[in-house]
Amino acid sequence: MQHPINILERYWKFTSFKPLQEDIINSVLKGEDTFALLPTGGGKSICFQIPALAKDGICIVISPLVALMKNQVQALQDKGIKAMALTSGISYSQLDTMLDNCIYGNYKFLYLSPERLQQDIVQERIRQMNVNLIAIDEAHCISQWGNDFRPSYKNIVKLREIQPTVNVIALTASATPEVVDDIIKELDFISPKCFKQSFVRSNLAYMVFHEEDKYYKLEAILKKNPAPSIIYVRNRRATLEISSFLESKGYSSIYYHGGLSHAEKDNALESWMQNRKQIMVATNAFGMGIDKPDVKTVIHLNLPESMESYFQEAGRAGRNGNKAFAVILKNNSDELLVKNQFLKVLPSVSFIKTIYRKLSSYFQVSYGEGVDNVFDFNFNTFCKTYKFNTILAYNALLLLDRTSVISLSKQFNQRTLVHFIVSNTALFSYLETHKDSNTIVKSILRTYGGIFEQETKINTNLIADKASVKEEAVFAVLHQLEKAEIITLKNSKTDAQITYLEPREDDKTINRISTIIKQQNTLKEKQVLSILNYINNDDLCKSIQLLSYFGEQDIDACGICSVCIQRKGSKTVDSKVIKQSIIKALENGDLSSRSLLEQLDYSENQINNTIKELLELRIISITKTNTYKLAHI
Ligand code: ADP
Numbered sequence: 001m002q003h004p005i006n007i008l009e010r011y012w013k014f015t016s017f018k019p020l021q022e023d024i025i026n027s028v029l030k031g032e033d034t035f036a037l038l039p040t041g042g043g044k045s046i047c048f049q050i051p052a053l054a055k056d057g058i059c060i061v062i063s064p065l066v067a068l069m070k071n072q073v074q075a076l077q078d079k080g081i082k083a084m085a086l087t088s089g090i091s092y093s094q095l096d097t098m099l100d101n102c103i104y105g106n107y108k109f110l111y112l113s114p115e116r117l118q119q120d121i122v123q124e125r126i127r128q129m130n131v132n133l134i135a136i137d138e139a140h141c142i143s144q145w146g147n148d149f150r151p152s153y154k155n156i157v158k159l160r161e162i163q164p165t166v167n168v169i170a171l172t173a174s175a176t177p178e179v180v181d182d183i184i185k186e187l188d189f190i191s192p193k194c195f196k197q198s199f200v201r202s203n204l205a206y207m208v209f210h211e212e213d214k215y216y217k218l219e220a221i222l223k224k225n226p227a228p229s230i231i232y233v234r235n236r237r238a239t240l241e242i243s244s245f246l247e248s249k250g251y252s253s254i255y256y257h258g259g260l261s262h263a264e265k266d267n268a269l270e271s272w273m274q275n276r277k278q279i280m281v282a283t284n285a286f287g288m289g290i291d292k293p294d295v296k297t298v299i300h301l302n303l304p305e306s307m308e309s310y311f312q313e314a315g316r317a318g319r320n321g322n323k324a325f326a327v328i329l330k331n332n333s334d335e336l337l338v339k340n341q342f343l344k345v346l347p348s349v350s351f352i353k354t355i356y357r358k359l360s361s362y363f364q365v366s367y368g369e370g371v372d373n374v375f376d377f378n379f380n381t382f383c384k385t386y387k388f389n390t391i392l393a394y395n396a397l398l399l400l401d402r403t404s405v406i407s408l409s410k411q412f413n414q415r416t417l418v419h420f421i422v423s424n425t426a427l428f429s430y431l432e433t434h435k436d437s438n439t440i441v442k443s444i445l446r447t448y449g450g451i452f453e454q455e456t457k458i459n460t461n462l463i464a465d466k467a468s469v470k471e472e473a474v475f476a477v478l479h480q481l482e483k484a485e486i487i488t489l490k491n492s493k494t495d496a497q498i499t500y501l502e503p504r505e506d507d508k509t510i511n512r513i514s515t516i517i518k519q520q521n522t523l524k525e526k527q528v529l530s531i532l533n534y535i536n537n538d539d540l541c542k543s544i545q546l547l548s549y550f551g552e553q554d555i556d557a558c559g560i561c562s563v564c565i566q567r568k569g570s571k572t573v574d575s576k577v578i579k580q581s582i583i584k585a586l587e588n589g590d591l592s593s594r595s596l597l598e599q600l601d602y603s604e605n606q607i608n609n610t611i612k613e614l615l616e617l618r619i620i621s622i623t624k625t626n627t628y629k630l631a632h633i
């Protein structure tokens with residue numbers, strides 16, 4: 001058997017393990033049921049991939065999201081390792097062949113969604129495979145107390161029956177003590193070996209500032225820290241607004257949200273990753289898998305939705321170990337906003353029934369039918385058709401996805417339909433005068449045989465590849481051809497695909513999941529409350545607050561968060577000294593509290609408190625324009 005470190009070097013070209021990786025790998029190799037709790041970016045994948053490579057046989061990986069599976073399979077294939085994923089939209093005969101390959105074809109990794117485990121053919125073939133390890137990625141999905149509960153994760157225990165002697169590794173980045181217990185119970189772990197890396201990030205200063213004028217504070221932070229930054233905002237529109245605001249103030253900034261096309265996303269991401277843009281303004285759609293080491297500040301202009309997501313988002317700062325800041329800016333209206341944003345939009349059981357029924361009529365699925373049908377979906381058109389509130393409708397769809405009634409894959413697709421409406425001769429005489437279109441047109445003709453006879457859906461990305469040009473160039477040529485009346489061109493945008501996983505049974509379907517819906521709504525309320533506690537508790541070190549949420553105890557105060565700093569400040573600086581500095585500053589003219597803050601090297605709280613004292617002592621007074629002046633002048 002190859003030694004783990006050699007495998008790491010050979011396939012990953014890394015020279016050493018990250019914390020706990022080696023211990024976890026050894027535990028897995030010994031055949032133990034193993035629980036790995038490492039933060040995001042902690043390198044969990046390697047913890048099951050290396051043991052699987054070290055042994056004969058195939059590793060079964062359960063993963064909740066198609067996108068995650070595809071990424072990992074691609075990464076393995078790039079290393080020359082045989083891996084495959086059973087995603088949705090695979091025909092029965094394809095599935096049959098793929099599963100056979102796992103038995104006879106020397107495959108090392110089989111990724112599948114938990115829903116797949118319900119299929120008889122999948123169970124039967126896994127029984128025949130030489131399975132060396134079962135890995136449950138994002139294992140918190142199994143717990144109803146977790147952020148991303150997926151009831152289908154409960155199918156996993158079936159694997160235990162099918163392969164009773166194979167050990168299991170569960171991996172997650174986010175687990176409260178309740179969730180950890182749940183995972184261990186649900187996966188039927190016997191004396192599990194648990195490896196938990198502390199979530200302490202000693203270089204990361206958690207800050208919460210109360211600030212009515214958030215833009216002002218935002219600029220102040222960015223001015224002090226001219227380094228890569230992520231700013232999280234509430235919605236797509238705000239990403240654009242804030243980014244333009246910052247650009248207008250001379251910062252280099254770009255924005256990112258789920259509604260951008262692939263090309264736009266790639267472009268935004270790349271220019272930020274390569275430091276051509278300093279600031280990334282984004283919705284929470286941004287960040288999964290982002291591993292930029294030198295992020296100095298992560299600033300939330302609006303409140304995050306849960307402690308789980310906050311820890312993840314904040315944790316993108318300071319990966320390189322240098323001092324970094326995770327800041328939440330709050331003001332008086334935030335509590336109400338957060339309640340409106342997250343609690344008022346929780347879909348009730350009856351709303352979900354409505355959505356499901358409308359969805360089925362929208363796709364014309366008849367009662368009892370629909371299983372495995374895949375539909376292109378334009379979310380906005382759907383909401384407009386039935387006058388649904390978009391957020392509520394979206395949350396309802398997410399719940400239907402999580403409960404495996406449907407599978408929703410967020411995919412921005414440009415469907416391009418082309419029909420050549422002139423004769424061959426007319427086309428070639430056109431090309432005579434438009435030589436630059438030649439390659440692209442020929443690539444289209446060669447790829448799509450019947451395109452003269454009928455309207456044909458073309459893959460512009462593929463054509464771009466074949467013609468060795470960018471996709472935009474393909475569109476440009478298509479538009480030209482349309483203008484010249486050589487082709488008809490239809491572009492339709494879909495932003496998602498929906499697959500029916502269960503036959504349509506209207507209310508019956510939803511009644512089966514009604515308990516889960518209610519329970520998830522309660523969980524959401526709890527999560528919002530814990531965020532409100534976090535931003536409002538100014539007595540306990542922020543780091544301790546966060547970590548104790550995740551079950552860590554006996555942690556020292558960090559000394560660098562907004563609570564610790566204020567405490568230190570009030571202890572070490574004599575209030576007399578602050579008073580004198582303020583008086584001295586005001587001798588040169590009236591100043592606002594903001595200007596005082598800029599001129600003097602004290603914290604906002606210290607300045608505000610001292611101003612209050614000086615006002616009470618009537619040493620200073622406030623002017624009509626909200627500046628302060630010395631009383632005796
Ligand atoms: P997680 O699933 O814990 O979020 P991943 O498995 O996706 O983390 O790994 C995060 C990143 O860390 C990847 O880019 C991976 O290649 C890298 N990585 C993993 N192990 C090591 C290591 N021992 N040395 C250097 N980089 C590593």
Ligand code: MG
Pocket residue numbers: 044045137
């Ligand atoms: Mg992972």
